[in-house]
Amino acid sequence: MWTTCGRALLFCALSVTHTFNFAQTDQTLKIGVSGPFSGGSAPMGDSMRNGIRLAVEEINSVGGINGRKIELIERDDAAKPDVGAKIADELTQKKVVATIGIVNTGVGLASIDAYQKAKIPLLVAVSTGTMLTRKYAPPAAPENYIFRISPTLDLEAKVVVADLKRKGISRAAILADATAFGQDGLKAFHTQARTAGIAVAFEERFEIGDQDMSGQIKRARASGAQALVVWGIGPELAAIARNKEALGWKVPLLGSWTLSMRSFIDLSGKAGQGALMPQTFIQDFGSASKNSFLLAYERIFKTDMIPSPMSAAQGYDGMHLLCLAIIQANSTDGSKIKDALENLKSRYQGVITSYNKPFSGEDHDAITHNMLLMGVVASGRVDYAYTEDEKRGALLRMKAR
Template identity: 45%
Template structure:
């Protein structure tokens, strides 16, 4: 076992000791597992980032269980496939909540999340979102009351981060291509708001339905409007439609966006048209330090290769550990409200893959990721790497929330 995993096991063992001593004179805890829900698109067009969410969380659960679980009780994932469809996601969420899970990890698609969040809130089941980036996801309830936490970078920070990079590069005539889902709608608003801070407006805005196969007409309009960059806000296959459309009409302008430009459906689906695309990232799959090297090596060993969407896998892995740290911090009855309070007041720092989590949440702040944790990724030779050498150097040090 490498030193990273030994450290994680040692922390969990120490936590077990701290929690166990007042219970020594009480009835031994039930051997029943700690049931944590997990919901993600495991099939369908969003499965390329849904499956890594499952793999990351399960990998962390396996490590936690190998270290003794919670007072001998193993972590058990209760897995549901939302297929990337809001109605399916709501039905699965209802079943999950009714099954009695203590907490949940989930959602990749903003529209699916927004359709189901109220179920977790009403049941007082803490929900940790490691994937869905839509800004509205954590804004449905006043922060002190909300049971919805997120350890993925919100579009509210991704959009300004990318816009600032466009300004740095001199790409100020922006065409925005956004799908008509809740993700595309909120992303469009975030990009327009970020541009407005620089007294800029998009030269063209194109909206489209999921599944669209041809956007050449919209691309021609953007070209005629004088755009010198395309900012896309959609999930995966449609990003490839944009890239291939640019290539087909011979329009050589860069394509930029949020983290979805790092997905296989875009990179593999676009081929050479994906080359040079830029996107916001919280984690790039390069073994830049011991924590990340250990995570990537273990993932590759378990799944016969690297994570197809490294951010999704790493953030889900960290989410499972954050929930576990919160569970160990509970004194008294172990239930949803107690876990919520523990997440808002984590007493121990978790040294994660994406970040070092030192008080990642408070009663008034349910976002664990801040803009200083972001780096700019770029597609080169079919893989995502660092756009800037300084980001590669900075990535040697795991960032903390600011």
């Protein structure tokens, strides 16, 4: 079994085979972490941070990188773009080696300019906002310092629309929150629905904190929609599910990956049963690396109830990939770490997939369509929606080229 110890031994072996261009000091390697650790997005931020912390514990347990321990500089952006921008400025001024995090698209859009200007790599672990990795992609800029280990909104929308087609649905309604995440999700869904020949019979926005959306549900039902698609964060999505059930509208509920959040499952109760969403990671025992991760998470954080399993897994894998890049770069220089990420020589068996050259100079998104599975809320947890997805979940879902 590829255990936590096995992962640590890998980093130990890598460390001793390089002579690093690091100053021979006792200073730590400082890596920034930006995420929402308070507010409605905290379940994602806390889970992501726990995944990152778990990876760092594994690496530091064998002496870190060339004898230098990793120190996480954690900052709570509270899902607020202005706060995220200030954190990005602070972390780049502190000259962190790199930063990992970013849960909310609005925060990401407000943060990326600072990292790009400072030539410090930012690895987006949770946000699916498509523009985050594309704004500085060639030819827009000669170098791009923004990377991502989460799926894009485009991929999510493609999977959701494919499931609608699978169910024979030709008319769908969509409700999206009033954030950048909701706006981009709405746009991506329209694009994919149009390509697939699915009519958007109704669309409307809602605000963060809204708890009664009966009016929107009534109007969506009146449109003749055969399914309801939602794009937002857990608490508001739970309110939609409860309103939908109270009105007796029995059509499928599908949406963004955030339907897998513990806050949605707990707050929606039986009204959330059957909700469908794209996933990179479903919390069940399977591969040796997944088993090791889940057991270590429970051991360290004293719970097997991960508020957002997908966020935790992506934070964990992202941190390990970042460290592999630092090792390969033989330096803490941002441009060299960027180059290493774009040309990773080591294949890494993560908990989501086996990463073999996950990035290139032209492509800074590690996740491709074939890696996504369809999850369903069932019996108070997220399970595989289909038997074939469960079978695929046990296989190596390598990046599509």
